Amino acid sequence: MAYKDYYDVLGVQRSSSEGEIKSAYRKLAKQYHPDKNAGDHKASERFKEIGEAYAVLSDAEKRKLYDQYGHSGQVPPGAWGGAGAGGGSGFSSADYGGVDASQFSDFFQGLFGQQGQAGRGGFRGGGAQVNLDDLMSGMGGGRRFVQNVEGELQVTLPEAYSGSDETIQVEGKRLTVRIPAGTRDGARLRLAGQGPGGGDVLLTIRVLEDVKFDLEGTDLSTSVDVPVDTAALGGSVRVPTMKGDVSLNIPAGTSGGRRMRLKGQGWPSKTGAGDLYVKLNLVLPAKLSDAEKQLYEQLKALRSGQTTQS
Structure with a gap:
């Protein structure tokens, strides 16, 4: 089996820092993750290759040996x-x-x-x-x-x-x-x-x-996009968990960056499962229709008037 250079696999220099290697891995792993490339054998092999390269280059001792002996x-x-x-x-x-x-x-x-x-x-x-x-x-x-x-x-x-x-x-x-x-x-x-x-x-x-979850102790963390209207008026969004997607209720007036907890959706342990913490990212539509623009203009004018009165 012919092997590629691990640095080439991640697209980094041999002098790259630990942070640069981690950043490159995260970007590539997200791009070639099986969830996004169902049925794509080449993407699956690329994902494994990326994981193999990161496993070596992220470990100081293994990286040192790899640099010496390949x-x-x-x-x-x-x-x-x-x-x-x-x-x-x-x-x-x-x-x-x-x-x-x-x-x-x-x-x-x-x-x-x-x-x-x-x-x-x-x-x-x-x-x-x-x-x-x-x-x-x-x-x-x-x-x-x-x-x-x-x-x-x-x-x-x-x-x-x-x-x-x-x-x-x-x-x-x-x-x-x-x-x-x-x-x-x-x-x-x-x-x-x-x-x-x-x-x-x-x-x-x-x-x-x-690419979806971070693990610390028995707690997991992830993030989810929330439409701005849902954040303002309240509603629900789908949140990934290790057991599958669940519905999360978003209170009206929720701010971006807020963290919400899903109890018992963390990592299993002998003393019970940890929790899953969800960071909320507010998102606007990539392109507004004329009607949406008009509504936002009305909202802007309304809020401006409230500010002036106060």
């Missing part, structure tokens, strides 16, 4: 917490019970993202790690060849909220991973005995930023 996974000793893989790795066949290190090139390529991806799951973002001392344990003296492997699995905010089944691939073996509902960023999952030789697969869950 997608290749050809890292020197110690770069990933143990001896490196491939060229310049600094160990010989004698180091690990007479086994030639070149036998593991395919294994490392899979971990670093160039093989072994399966659908939406898989080790994405080049963040998989292996400790070779553990990986090679037991290779000499007839002992068992056991590999414990670590990786990161990216999921969307809705998937983390509701729970989902993801598919990953380790050494050619497809594994289904159940993401529990309410999973938070940084959560760890252990697939006991599913690694090569009966070792474990240890996954760190990374929840991608969402």
Whole structure:
């Protein structure tokens, strides 16, 4: 699989700040979000590519390693917490019970993202790690060849909220991973005995930023556009929640920027769900009809007269 440069994917410079990278990600994620491109396979692939690039470039340590080594996974000793893989790795066949290190090139390529991806799951973002001392344990003296492997699995905010089944691939073996509902960023999952030789697969869950919602603690926040006449006279608007759209009553005389709370529509937890806070953005019609212009002129004159009298 040919990989594009992550900086090119996000359209930023290598010297871009963390804020610039985040801004570029948000803009592109909103443009290619599946909700806006239903049935568009290219947009879906682009969205995944954008998420993968952001997962690496938004993490200071991963970005540093990516700047040094790119997608290749050809890292020197110690770069990933143990001896490196491939060229310049600094160990010989004698180091690990007479086994030639070149036998593991395919294994490392899979971990670093160039093989072994399966659908939406898989080790994405080049963040998989292996400790070779553990990986090679037991290779000499007839002992068992056991590999414990670590990786990161990216999921969307809705998937983390509701729970989902993801598919990953380790050494050619497809594994289904159940993401529990309410999973938070940084959560760890252990697939006991599913690694090569009966070792474990240890996954760190990374929840991608969402274009609609922000999560802080157990509270979610979003924003919704409110027509100016609805804000002035009162009415209702549709508001997105993690469970689907709901109707929100807008009191008459509501000002732009006001935040309203939907109790219990936040993130689930053992102590109960948080709340959803909705910021109201007042919007005018992009183009006024002649009748609307006349009404606004009448309103302007009326308000001007009230101001003069007061």
